[in-house]
Amino acid sequence: MQCAALSSKVATTLAQKPVVATRSGRKAVAVRAVAAQVTETKLNTKRSEEIFKEAQELLPGGVNSPVRAFKSVGGQPIVFDHVKGAYCWDADNNKYIDYVGSWGPAIVGHANDEVSDALKAQIDKGTSFGAPCELENVLAKMVIDRVPSVEMVRFVNSGTEACLSVVRLMRAYTGREKIIKFTGCYHGHADQFLVQAGSGVLTLGLSDSPGVPATTAAATLTAQYNNLESVKALFEANKGEIAGLILEPVVGNSGFIPPTKEFLQGLRQLCTQEGAVLCFDEVMTGFRIAKGCAQEHFGVTPDLTTMGKVIGGGLPVGAYGGKKEIMQMVAPAGPMYQAGTLSGNPLAMVAGIKTLEILGRPGAYEHLDTITKRLINGILDAAKETGHAMCGGSISGMFGFFFCEGPVSCFEDAKASDTAKFGRFHRGMLEQGVYLAPSQFEAGFTSLAHTEEDIDATIEAARKVLASL
Numbered sequence: 132m133q134c135a136a137l138s139s140k141v142a143t144t145l146a147q148k149p150v151v152a153t154r155s156g157r158k159a160v161a162v163r164a165v166a167a168q169v170t171e172t173k174l175n176t177k178r179s180e181e182i183f184k185e186a187q188e189l190l191p192g193g194v195n196s197p198v199r200a201f202k203s204v205g206g207q208p209i210v211f212d213h214v215k216g217a218y219c220w221d222a223d224n225n226k227y228i229d230y231v232g233s234w235g236p237a238i239v240g241h242a243n244d245e246v247s248d249a250l251k252a253q254i255d256k257g258t259s260f261g262a263p264c265e266l267e268n269v270l271a272k273m274v275i276d277r278v279p280s281v282e283m284v285r286f287v288n289s290g291t292e293a294c295l296s297v298v299r300l301m302r303a304y305t306g307r308e309k310i311i312k313f314t315g316c317y318h319g320h321a322d323q324f325l326v327q328a329g330s331g332v333l334t335l336g337l338s339d340s341p342g343v344p345a346t347t348a349a350a351t352l353t354a355q356y357n358n359l360e361s362v363k364a365l366f367e368a369n370k371g372e373i374a375g376l377i378l379e380p381v382v383g384n385s386g387f388i389p390p391t392k393e394f395l396q397g398l399r400q401l402c403t404q405e406g407a408v409l410c411f412d413e414v415m416t417g418f419r420i421a422k423g424c425a426q427e428h429f430g431v432t433p434d435l436t437t438m439g440k441v442i443g444g445g446l447p448v449g450a451y452g453g454k455k456e457i458m459q460m461v462a463p464a465g466p467m468y469q470a471g472t473l474s475g476n477p478l479a480m481v482a483g484i485k486t487l488e489i490l491g492r493p494g495a496y497e498h499l500d501t502i503t504k505r506l507i508n509g510i511l512d513a514a515k516e517t518g519h520a521m522c523g524g525s526i527s528g529m530f531g532f533f534f535c536e537g538p539v540s541c542f543e544d545a546k547a548s549d550t551a552k553f554g555r556f557h558r559g560m561l562e563q564g565v566y567l568a569p570s571q572f573e574a575g576f577t578s579l580a581h582t583e584e585d586i587d588a589t590i591e592a593a594r595k596v597l598a599s600l
């Protein structure tokens with residue numbers, strides 16, 4: 132992680148300010164999450180507010196996924212109307228440069244013409260068959276060709292589904308029950324992962340979730356990211372009982388936290404030595420940080436891999452894959468049951484195929500790398516010039532920064548950053564026409580549609596906002 136200037140300003144940590152003051156003056160309790168001090172906005176968000184007010188009567192918290200609700204940055208969410216390329220427009224027709232990209236899938240730009248044309252053509256042929264189709268083979272071959280660990284793949288409908296299936300597979304393959312995950316890593320909302328999880332769970336300050344059976348939670352052991360000794364200790368204390376280990380090969384769900392190569396290599400070695408299955412959860416990093424995913428970037432090959440987001444090109448798709456020997460355990464080839472009515476549906480396959488095809492063209496990852504480095508370096512420089520402690524970094528089209536001196540190498544470090552300042556920064560950027568993930572504990576994403584002009588405008592906006600904090 133690169134570090135910008137130092138500041139003596141006191142850090143405000145998670146769980147210190149439980150109340151969010153909304154722009155409309157109403158108060159909303161953000162479950163032990165930090166509140167940003169929201170100043171009167173210059174944006175006209177009247178329509179967004181009306182829609183969100185109605186949504187709160189219809190949907191729990193007004194949303195269909197918690198982190199969208201802006202609970203930890205204050206104010207109300209911007210309600211989207213449409214998206215194109217690197218931009219999104221809200222219901223009041225305000226335009227933003229978007230660095231969320233639908234939480235990752237929009238890597239070739241929103242509503243990409245080629246993807247849209249392919250989808251339109253498929254709609255006339257049918258959107259769901261519930262039967263084998265050749266498109267499944269096409270996407271499977273693309274995945275197998277690109278991802279070093281994958282010899283066989285099963286398509287599902289979300290990242291959560293991929294991760295919960297992979298844990299069942301680890302257990303079926305080893306005949307063991309316990310798994311290891313890392314604090315602050317998020318692998319979807321299945322019971323076994325809601326133990327010291329990242330993303331919305333962390334944003335809302337929920338260390339665990341009611342409804343998860345104690346026996347399920349007890350089978351999930353947690354270690355500290357980038358700390359090999361903490362993993363060794365778990366293997367020692369649970370000799371012969373660990374089915375496998377799942378991790379984000381680059382963390383995005385506690386904010387952006389890269390691993391050390393030695394850490395990934397050490398995990399590979401330990402799993403082999405202990406007879407446990409190593410799974411890289413590449414739902415976020417897959418096809419984003421390299422053509423062959425994080426495992427290609429770091430040169431460390433897991434036994435199993437989960438995928439999502441990019442692989443669906445904006446439609447709901449997930450996948451898990453790995454060594455043939457393990458994948459052959461999945462029904463109907465083997466006894467481990469996993470199924471899905473809409474799995475491998477032709478619409479989603481078409482979006483995935485076109486997206487991976489575009490990403491396979493020369494220069495795609497170079498573009499992502501160049502513009503994202505330019506962005507993060509610009510923001511770090513702006514923080515330095517304006518006297519704010521900030522550290523951050525990027526790998527290809529994934530980036531992040533924290534308001535602290537750094538380095539941030541695990542969730543525990545991330546939690547100690549100034550999240551209240553992030554909330555004020557987020558609001559300021561929104562007013563400048565830049566849409567960042569509404570939580571300190573989420574990574575940022577760029578796309579092939581982002582231009583140097585977009586990046587420079589974003590850096591200029593950041594400089595203005597930082598100077599005002």
Ligand SMILES: Cc1ncc(COP(=O)(O)O)c(C=O)c1O
Binds near residue numbers: 290413414
């Ligand atoms: C690393 C990782 N794994 C799993 C998931 C779950 O994916 P989904 O939201 O598609 O269920 C996510 C994102 O939500 C993720 O970032």
Ligand SMILES: N[C@H](C=O)CCC(=O)O
Binds near residue numbers: 196197198199384415
């Ligand atoms: N961090 C999550 C996925 O990566 C954000 C998406 C969500 O949960 O809505």
